[in-house]
Amino acid sequence: MKKATKAALLSGLVFPGAGQMYLKRFGRGLLFMVPVLFGVALIVVMAAAGAMESLRAIQAQGGAVDTNTLTALAQSHTKDTTGSFQAILWFIIFCWLFAIIDAYLIGSKQTSEGK
Numbered sequence: 837m838k839k840a841t842k843a844a845l846l847s848g849l850v851f852p853g854a855g856q857m858y859l860k861r862f863g864r865g866l867l868f869m870v871p872v873l874f875g876v877a878l879i880v881v882m883a884a885a886g887a888m889e890s891l892r893a894i895q896a897q898g899g900a901v902d903t904n905t906l907t908a909l910a911q912s913h914t915k916d917t918t919g920s921f922q923a924i925l926w927f928i929i930f931c932w933l934f935a936i937i938d939a940y941l942i943g944s945k946q947t948s949e950g951k
Contacts, residue, residue: 855939
């Protein structure tokens with residue numbers, strides 16, 4: 837398998853920046869990894885905060901777990917944060933795609949230079 841193809845697959849299937857790391861472009865790999873990790877962490881924190889908010893609301897209503905109440909709370913929280921989640925998700929997708937293309941181009945350049 838060509839170096840460029842392997843690097844692109846690593847960035848696409850493993851994690852953005854993995855292909856750059858394989859090509860020994862560590863700084864560039866981190867340039868993709870850190871923002872994506874930050875975006876994923878942000879989504880997890882927002883989801884956890886929403887879950888805690890829902891639990892507090894259930895406790896305020898007497899603590900009874902009712903599927904209808906849970907569904908209503910989840911839907912209302914989803915409507916409140918949909919824009920934020922989508923923006924972060926699009927940012928992650930953009931970084932991921934750019935990492936794939938970048939890894940392929942770097943691999944192609946290294947192959948043509950004979951490295």
